[in-house]
Amino acid sequence: MSLRHALLGLLSEDPASGYDLLKLFENSLANVWPATQSQLYGELGRLADAGLITVRSEGARGRKEYAVTDAGREELRHWLLDVPPVPIRRYDMLLRVFFFGQISADDAIAYLREQQQAAAAEGERLAELGKMIAPHQDNFTVYGRLALEWGLRSSRLHQEWAEWAIGEVKAHDPAANTDPCEPG
Amino acid sequence: MSLRHALLGLLSEDPASGYDLLKLFENSLANVWPATQSQLYGELGRLADAGLITVRSEGARGRKEYAVTDAGREELRHWLLDVPPVPIRRYDMLLRVFFFGQISADDAIAYLREQQQAAAAEGERLAELGKMIAPHQDNFTVYGRLALEWGLRSSRLHQEWAEWAIGEVKAHDPAANTDPCEPG
DNA sequence: CTTCGACATGTCACTACTGGAATGTCAGAG
DNA sequence: CTCTGACATTCCAGTAGTGACATGTCGAAG
Known part of the structure; x- marks a missing residue:
């Protein structure tokens, strides 16, 4: 509620x-x-x-x-x-990760890259939002900035995690070849 | 679905x-x-x-x-x-932050500290879970670890953000005195 | 004077999720 | 033999959230 x-x-x-x-x-x-x-x-x-x-x-x-x-x-x-806040943890994005065994390593990596880009876009959107709202004004805006900062950090977390996860998937299946810098 | x-x-x-x-x-x-x-x-x-x-x-x-x-x-x-995953962003915890203007700075700080502790506890729980599950076994477990890592990083993000937010609230209302190291 | 876009509210059918209750089976301990 | 606890399923009433549709007002531009 x-x-x-x-x-x-x-x-x-x-x-x-x-x-x-x-x-x-x-x-x-x-x-x-x-x-x-x-x-x-x-x-x-x-x-x-x-x-x-x-x-x-x-x-x-x-x-x-x-x-x-x-x-x-x-x-x-x-x-x-x-009233203690209810942590809501429903992550469609992470749910799929559990089932990477059902698709190829290349497809898994492609998925992670998309997530990384989506997170970057979200970060941009929030940065934009931060520029839009006036310097301080009311309480609501002042404290809203705390939430905004959370969003920016979260976007960074997503990107870094995706980067790391791509490395893990590659390590687990060295045959994966989505990196154009490393020819077979 | x-x-x-x-x-x-x-x-x-x-x-x-x-x-x-x-x-x-x-x-x-x-x-x-x-x-x-x-x-x-x-x-x-x-x-x-x-x-x-x-x-x-x-x-x-x-x-x-x-x-x-x-x-x-x-x-x-x-x-x-x-099917692109739907980002679900419903954060009861952050929603409350917008309304910090309705409570005292001390109450706001207490709230953030609780969140910080809750995040730490969640981190512990996940670390425990990580120890419990076998080294690798099946695909499901291997890839589940990627999700687990996300959780651990998220827990750290929460803690660090809360720490930072406490600083912001203090800066905004210097009268707040929940820090026992700085006597009035 | 007409039309368009912003203002403004209300309703409906559907799906997802919650929490609890009811019902019953089977193996093993005492 | 009885009791307990794990196994196992089904149903239900209620709430929250989604997406679309219906309805209507008012001011300004053309």
């Missing part, structure tokens, strides 16, 4: 509509907790039903501006301080 | 029953793709319906030993070679 708290957290900084929140999400929270539009609106409804947020005003085009209530703020604090 | 392929992959090495697979999962795939018992049995049924696996024999206590079919092996290869 983290989306619930993500919304509560965003609304704690500033009141906003579902549409606003969707936009805010895009280059911040979506990087650590993606959500679709339908999920977001649904959760806002449930949050309002539970009294954790309220419709502070209704604007043009059916716009509903939500604001967090005292109960909501309390719930957010409780989540931040008392 | 990765569980489907995880099962196909396991059965590609050796035929097994649902119960066997559940055990196999525990200290291997569960680290990169957890699954509950109900999910596993359900998926086996669907896999059999789809003709990707078959019941090769029925033993005592209703035991059904499944084996992968040619279609199943083909599906596994296809998944490994042609």
Whole structure:
């Protein structure tokens, strides 16, 4: 139920509509907790039903501006301080590695190279994102940078690991010949 | 739908029953793709319906030993070679970081320290796991070690990042006093 | 005045995953 | 002979997440 708290957290900084929140999400929270539009609106409804947020005003085009209530703020604090975060470890990418025995060493290496490149691209994307966001502004941005740094380090880890893993696969099957520098 | 392929992959090495697979999962795939018992049995049924696996024999206590079919092996290869892995990025732990503005710097630092310790513990667990599994044996074990190394590096990343983040939080709020070495 | 794009919300069917309960078998220890 | 624990499967209700579709408003450009 983290989306619930993500919304509560965003609304704690500033009141906003579902549409606003969707936009805010895009280059911040979506990087650590993606959500679709339908999920977001649904959760806002449930949050309002539970009294954790309220419709502070209704604007043009059916716009509903939500604001967090005292109960909501309390719930957010409780989540931040008392609820241990659940480590989510589902790595499609690593799952495949277990089954490298089913494909050739060359195919395995090609796979790892693709992963390395994907990680590099992700690193670039995050670096770009870092340049885009203003120097500091609000709390949200300041602390978001901590998460961004995590992403940058993670991207580096992926690249280095892939490099290492390619070496391992080659060591395990010396016949593999994807390196153009070493002719047979 | 990765569980489907995880099962196909396991059965590609050796035929097994649902119960066997559940055990196999525990200290291997569960680290990169957890699954509950109900999910596993359900998926086996669907896999059999789809003709990707078959019941090769029925033993005592209703035991059904499944084996992968040619279609199943083909599906596994296809998944490994042609389907790009979906990066899953849902980090409850990082989500909370965005909302550090809602709690005190001391609380934020305490949170980061807990994360650091959790990562250290996870590292230990994986190191233990590495000692437990036999030197090499089958393909599955050999390549599983690549995933294990990823876990070890990831654990180190978490620890180092947490250390760094604590420094950042302190720099942002110099009043924070959780470091016993620097008296006020 | 029309059309287009941004604003804005809601709903639906589907899949994946969680957690728990129910049911039963078989081998070995006492 | 009985009990326990490992073996073994099935079902179910509930939640979270996905992707697509439906609906409608408003301002500005042409």
